[in-house]
Amino acid sequence: MESKHEIIIVGAGPAGATTAIILAQQGHDVLLIDRRQFPRDKACGDAVPAVAIELMWRLGMKEKINQAVQRGEFYPLDGMLLMSPKGYRLEADFKKGTEGGDSYVAPRFYFDAVIQQHAVDSGAQFLQADVKEPIMENGRVAGVRARVNGSIKDFPAKLVIGADGVTSAITRALRPKNNRHVDKHRAIALRAYAENFDEFPHQVEFYFYNEILPGYAWIFPTGDNQANIGLGMRLDRFRGNHGKGRLQKMLDDFLAMPEIKERLLPGFRLRDVAVWQLNFGSQKRLQHVYDGAILVGDAAGFINPLTGGGIHNAMVSADLAAQTAHDALAKEDTSRQTLQIYEKLVHDAMWSGMRRSYSLQRWLLNFPFLIDIMIKQMKANSRLAQIFLTKL
Numbered sequence: 391m392e393s394k395h396e397i398i399i400v401g402a403g404p405a406g407a408t409t410a411i412i413l414a415q416q417g418h419d420v421l422l423i424d425r426r427q428f429p430r431d432k433a434c435g436d437a438v439p440a441v442a443i444e445l446m447w448r449l450g451m452k453e454k455i456n457q458a459v460q461r462g463e464f465y466p467l468d469g470m471l472l473m474s475p476k477g478y479r480l481e482a483d484f485k486k487g488t489e490g491g492d493s494y495v496a497p498r499f500y501f502d503a504v505i506q507q508h509a510v511d512s513g514a515q516f517l518q519a520d521v522k523e524p525i526m527e528n529g530r531v532a533g534v535r536a537r538v539n540g541s542i543k544d545f546p547a548k549l550v551i552g553a554d555g556v557t558s559a560i561t562r563a564l565r566p567k568n569n570r571h572v573d574k575h576r577a578i579a580l581r582a583y584a585e586n587f588d589e590f591p592h593q594v595e596f597y598f599y600n601e602i603l604p605g606y607a608w609i610f611p612t613g614d615n616q617a618n619i620g621l622g623m624r625l626d627r628f629r630g631n632h633g634k635g636r637l638q639k640m641l642d643d644f645l646a647m648p649e650i651k652e653r654l655l656p657g658f659r660l661r662d663v664a665v666w667q668l669n670f671g672s673q674k675r676l677q678h679v680y681d682g683a684i685l686v687g688d689a690a691g692f693i694n695p696l697t698g699g700g701i702h703n704a705m706v707s708a709d710l711a712a713q714t715a716h717d718a719l720a721k722e723d724t725s726r727q728t729l730q731i732y733e734k735l736v737h738d739a740m741w742s743g744m745r746r747s748y749s750l751q752r753w754l755l756n757f758p759f760l761i762d763i764m765i766k767q768m769k770a771n772s773r774l775a776q777i778f779l780t781k782l
C-alpha cells in the first residue's frame with residue numbers, strides 16, 4: 391500500500407494532463423498515472439483547433455508550443471477543403487482564435503508530450519503504471535489498484551479522476567452496463583500516416599461520400615509530403631454495412647479514387663495504421679460522477695458526433711472537473727452529491743452543441759444530397775465553415 395494522495399488522475403492524455411496541470415498549479419498533491427511513458431502515439435487525426443491552443447496558452451504552455459512549432463512538430467493550418475458526395479468543393483480560410491491562436495495538425499506523439507511535461511513542470515508527480523480498477527471502500531472510490539513493475543499495488547486517494555480514454559478501466563468499473571454508450575452514439579475510425587503524398591500545404595481536407603456516411607475521410611497534412619490520412623463512421627452503420635476488418639479496405643478504396651490516386655508520389659507508403667473507437671457526447675443521461683470519482687474526456691465520452699473532434703472537449707471537461715475537485719476538497723466532501731455540480735457544468739458547456747451536431751449528422755445520413763446543398767451554402771457563408779472547424 392502506497393501513502394495516500396489527495397488526487398489520483400488515471401490517464402495522462404489531454405484530459406488527464408490538463409486536469410493535473412490546473413490542480414497542481416493550485417497547490418494540490420496530484421499523482422498522474424499512465425500505462426505508457428511519454429512521448430507516445432495515440433490514434434487520432436491530430437487536428438487541434440485554435441480554442442484548445444488558447445486554453446493551453448492560459449495554462450502557461452505558450453513557450454512550449456512555440457518551441458514545438460519551431461521544431462516542426464506542430465504544423466500550422468490556414469485553410470480547409472470540404473468535398474461533397476457529388477464532388478462540390480468548398481475551400482475556406484481558417485480564422486485565428488479570439489486571442490490570435492493558430493490551429494495545427496500536431497501528431498499526438500508530440501502534442502500529448504507537451505501537456506504531460508507541463509503537468510510535471512507544474513508539480514504533478516508522474517508514474518508509469520497500468521491501472522486495473524478503482525479500490526472500493528463502503529461503496530465509494532478510495533483509490534486505484536495498478537500494476538507497477540510487474541506487481542500489483544494499491545494507491546489510496548481522496549479523489550480519483552478517470553481520464554483513461556475510451557477503454558477506461560475506471561468507467562468500466564463504475565458505470566453500470568445499462569448506462570453506457572450505445573452504438574449509434576459511437577464511431578470507429580482508422581488512422582494512418584502517409585509518406586510521399588502530395589499534400590495541400592497547411593490545408594485540412596474532408597471527404598463526404600455515400601459509402602462512408604455518416605462519417606468522412608480526412609487528409610490532414612504535416613508538411614514535407616506527409617499527412618495523417620484516415621476515415622471513420624458511426625458504429626451501428628459500420629457494423630450493419632461493413633463488418634470487422636473492412637476499414638483498411640475502405641481506406642484502400644479512398645486512396646484509389648482518381649483525385650487522390652494522382653497525389654500518391656513515388657515511394658508512397660502508409661505507416662502506423664491504427665483503429666480506435668470514439669464515444670460521442672450526444673447520449674443522454676450518462677453518469678459522470680460517483681462517490682469519490684469524476685470522469686473526464688473520452689473516459690466520460692465527450693467527442694463531437696459530427697466532426698469526431700474530442701481534444702478540446704477533453705480539455706474543457708478537465709477544466710470543469712478541476713474546479714469541481716478543488717471546491718470539493720476544500721469542503722472535505724467528495725461525495726457524488728457534492729461532485730454532481732460537474733455534470734451540470736459539462737451539460738451547460740457542451741450539451742446544446744452536441745445535440746445540434748448529432749441532429750445534423752442524422753440529417754446528413756438520411757439525406758446525403760443535403761451535404762451537397764450545405765457545401766454550396768457554406769460557400770456563400772463562410773461562417774458556417776468556421777462553425778464546422780471550431781467543432782473539430
Ligand SMILES: Cc1cc2nc3c(=O)[nH]c(=O)nc-3n(C[C@H](O)[C@H](O)[C@H](O)COP(=O)(O)OP(=O)(O)OC[C@H]3O[C@@H](n4cnc5c(N)ncnc54)[C@H](O)[C@@H]3O)c2cc1C
Nearest residue numbers: 401403404405425434435436437521554555687688700701
Ligand atoms: C481515429 C481518431 C481520430 C481522431 N481525430 C481527432 C482530431 O483530429 N481532433 C480531435 O480533436 N479529436 C480527434 N479524435 C478524438 C481524440 O483523439 C480524443 O477525444 C482525445 O484523445 C481524448 O483525450 P483523453 O485524454 O480523454 O483520452 P486519451 O487521449 O485516449 O488518453 C488516455 C490516456 O490514458 C492512458 N490509459 C488508458 N488506460 C489506462 C490504464 N488502465 N492505466 C493507466 N493509463 C491508462 C492511455 O495510455 C492514454 O495516455 C480522434 C479519435 C480517433 C479515434
